[in-house]
Amino acid sequence: MSWAGHSGRKAETLERAFVGRSLWADARARLFRNRAAVASMIVLAIITLMAIFAPLFSHYAYDAVDYDLVTCAPSWWPGDAACFAGGTHWFGTDAVGRDLFVRVLYGARVSLAVGVVATLVSLVIGVLYGATAGYLGGRVDALMMRAVDILYSLPFIFFVIILMVMFDRNFILLFVAIGAVVWLTMARIVRGQTLSAKQKEYIEAARAAGVSPFGIIVRHIIPNVVGPVVVYVTLTVPDVILTESFLSFLGLGIQEPLTSWGVLISDGANTMESAPWLLVFPALFMAVTLFCFNFIGDGLRDALDPKDY
Amino acid sequence: MFRYALRRFLGALPTLFIIVTLAFFMMRAAPGGPFDSQRKLPPEIEHNIEVAYNLDKPLIVQYGIYLGRLARGDLGPSYKNKDFTVAQLIGIGLPVSVRLGLSAMTLALFLGVLLGVWAALCQNRWQDYSVMALAMAAITIPTFVTAPLLALIFGVYGIHVFGQEFYLPVGGWNGGALPNMVLPVITLALPQIAIIARLTRGSMIEVMRSNYIRTARAKGLSGEMVVWRHALRAALLPLVSYLGPAVAGILTGSLIVEQIFGVPGIGRYFIQAALNRDYTLVMGVVICYAALIIALNFLADILYGLLDPRVRLT
């Protein structure tokens, strides 16, 4: 049926032909109706931008020591403890006089970087491992999942600690170590999704249409597996940031003079009574960031798999 | 049921074996030895020490010796604390850690399930939102922040109620006296309470929507009967699967809590031992923890089989 003869209605029909609300469009619409998720995305974007452009926000270097202004409360704090001499320190200074505001922003850089990179590491490992196990099925799958089960029952954090001790707190290794801990659940989720996708009838229909196994994986399985994986990725980042903070507390994470929220918080926790701002500001930033990721993750999960009540 | 339990048990043994092997080789692979940080000793004495501790033999042989000793229950001497064997050190610290961990786990399960069920039954009302908000907060605030915070509130500033002041001890274990246990146990349990509450709530909501709950209500059963007899057991299933990771979480958290509250458990040994390259102590602690987690996973599997009859037949 050719449309050539209907030139008058052609524009209208062309437009109508492109009507089609894909499941992604549906999910996107639902996500943007979730106010908590949208607010979280905005806040997260702000924090990220602040972290990237941190130096623009303050003329203090993050490692600039100033022994005259040791442990000052923020400039706007009423009372003697505030730092009046030598300019504004919005968040106060730490035990060697470094500006806390700048350090929080640099800490944001490191924490976010660790969060994202380690999550990506776990994503790559987890997806490859899980998809292979799920697609191949049978004995291979059983064996691979048995390995995951065994690894799951290890007190993994202990191995991370041993690793960190072994390789002397290498910065890059931190990413890899944390990623290596977190990939397990990712692998399980990907494998579960692949298995259930594999059993769907439309896979059989594709085989009946002669599509090759590779074609099936790329065209049918991956698009349908992406959803839950994305949800889990956003929920993994807070986990990673917390793990890094835990390692920093133990002295095994980020080393001086670099800083992360974990380092700042654990230092601040020690002087909670005398200099609460050293704890409050970094903890606030970290808590807000984690909350944002959680809200976005929950929002994504609801958007992709809505349950009305 | 017995066969199912047997299968699970036999599956647990290789896991323990793999853990021991991994830990052994990882520790040995790290640069540096247990005696490096001390004064430089004359080469002959150094050599003697190495022979005494079997450090001169090839790695594989050391591994074999270790396994042999392990099978006899001999965990070796501590390289650093020369007056004690590893077994003795663990013997001192393990009961304390177990007591702490078990109390925290029990508290977490009890409160978590209660809060989760309550939130699920009041879904989308203020009770639900407040429980979920608190849970979120408890998960995102790290233990090493809540610990000193709670110590500050309850130990230093104290609680003023009815004109009385209540303080809780913040340091020392005092042989496990109840007042000393309160803060460490609560701090350790907090994140788990939150996670368990969230898990239970989600699971409970799912179950309450299922067809068999509809049938139970159609039979005219009272609300309590429907929840307790029909819904709860099914809702607890995902929780049982989470028990393993929960224990792992508590073990991890205990490292911090023991340090901050001065609890003499084996968590405190671990970091120091790793930093000091005290091979045997590290191995001992790792084996201990691993055995605990595996044992608990096994128990969780049995529990799952008891709760869900469908699983027993596979």
Place this chain on the structure above:
Amino acid sequence: MALLEIRDLDVRFSTRDGEVHAVKGVSLDIHEGTCLGVVGESGSGKSQLFLAAMGLLAANGKVSGSVRYRGKELLGLPAQELNQFRGSKVTMIFQDPLTSLTPHMTVGAQIVEALTSHRKMPREEARARAREMLDYVRIPEAARRMKQYPHELSGGMRQRVMIAMATIAGPDLVIADEPTTALDVTVQAQILEILRALKIEKRTALALISHDMGVIAGNADQVMVMRHGEVVERGTVESVFHAPEQDYTKMLLASMPRLSDPVHLATRPGEMLLEVKDVRVTFPVKGDGFFAKTRALRAVDGVSFTLRAGETLGVVGESGCGKSTLARAVMQLIPPSAGHPKGEVLWLGRDLTRARQNDIRAARKDFQIVFQDPLASLDPRMPIGVSIAEPLKTLEPGRARTEVRDRVRKMMAHVGLDPQWINRYPHELSGGQNQRVGIARAMIVRPKMVICDEAVSALDVSIQAQIVALIKSLQAETGLALIFISHDLAVVRQLSHRVMVLYLGRVVETADAAALYADPRHPYTRALLSAVPTPDPDVERGKTRTLLTGDLPSPLDSRAQLTFLKSRRIDDPDAMQYRPKLIEVAQGHFVAEHD
């Protein structure tokens, strides 16, 4: 005064996508000892109506109106008071017995609970009563069954347990929401028999909800037809079925295929296309226990048939008979590691089972398959145009994109879809429209043979008729061969030249369609035919039923094969049994040996 009086019942749901008005002001009466049949297609609100009356609506539902039981208003009662009636005087049974029974409680405990929550009674007495109920619903070995869990019972037995649970407290009214839809046709007949007995022997009123007009015709006294939440027509069963007034009712009645309808087949069989010889497919099944052996499940156990161009072969059987597995074996869709397929499948003379992968793929142009669940067989993330084009792009690569699009649009118009919907997604279309997409996808490569695997079973009856007509017209146009698989004998009859009846992986009878329906020889075929519900109350009531006893046996039990030849059966579940042979009783009419 009627037993149950419903007035102006209105049910609304607030969903994420807006408000859904499920029931729009419905009124009805049910009198003691009578059966009200409620008929409607999906979305008619028939289930929601009664769920609302019982106070079982989902949390986002709002209900208004009046529901009176013996004059007492039930709607809005607090749960505690409602429970005096719910479960004891008015009970309900549901469609899917597997998910409707609590998985972790024994069957006995659940039945006992239905009694003891309404009446104070010592445990032993309650258990005895439960055993009696199980006997009443004809579950053998009642005492042993009491201790079993729902997943250990078959579908038919689970539904009987549901009925036992619903009747043990001696209700006045039992609401049955699609009680037999999830069951095989022979089991359905038995369950309906039990419900009928309830009405007659115990004077229990029934509200029978179903989309199947035949089921309603055979069991109801009064009938109510619903559509989009409203009552379209109501009356006695004779008046509604013999003299329907509304167009919708007439359409529903006309859509339902009857065994008495005349059949016009447009095509004549031509050259031989497919020869299937002694195909077997075995799946390894792990037994229970630690050191269990893997046993062999013989899903297809020696099936042979031929198919000519333009011919339709109807394949009939209940669940577990292997019909779907057979289809997949013919299409070479079973990987050898999974099913160990054996036997020969000759397509145009070439044996496909020994061909290479590339040759098989090339041959796929000639045969295609349409699946049962229209929504599940389409990738939800692909627009339907892409789904339809997929076989074309794969099997005829090298065609220009515009040409592909044109052919897709033509095909869509051909199957009755608006070509402008080419970019729509499956979840935006109805079940019937999605099935048209499935057919378009199968037909676009112009195959010589199409297998329809329960292609119309998941559709509403009115849509079913349209799809069957579509398939017939496509066959007339292109002269293609069809294998039409279904459990519904009436639908099969409309399309088939020949019919093959399968039982537990073997052929029990095969004949020309006319011969099979006129003169069925095998007891299984007879039971199947007698179980098919006809939308004619006189026929249904007057029918002498050949009922099978019990549920379908497990295919792992080797004695199951000789259910109809008990004289030769060895009573050991693992023994090698005698194989009943196929005997030619008339020209082209083969029947397996039977007692």
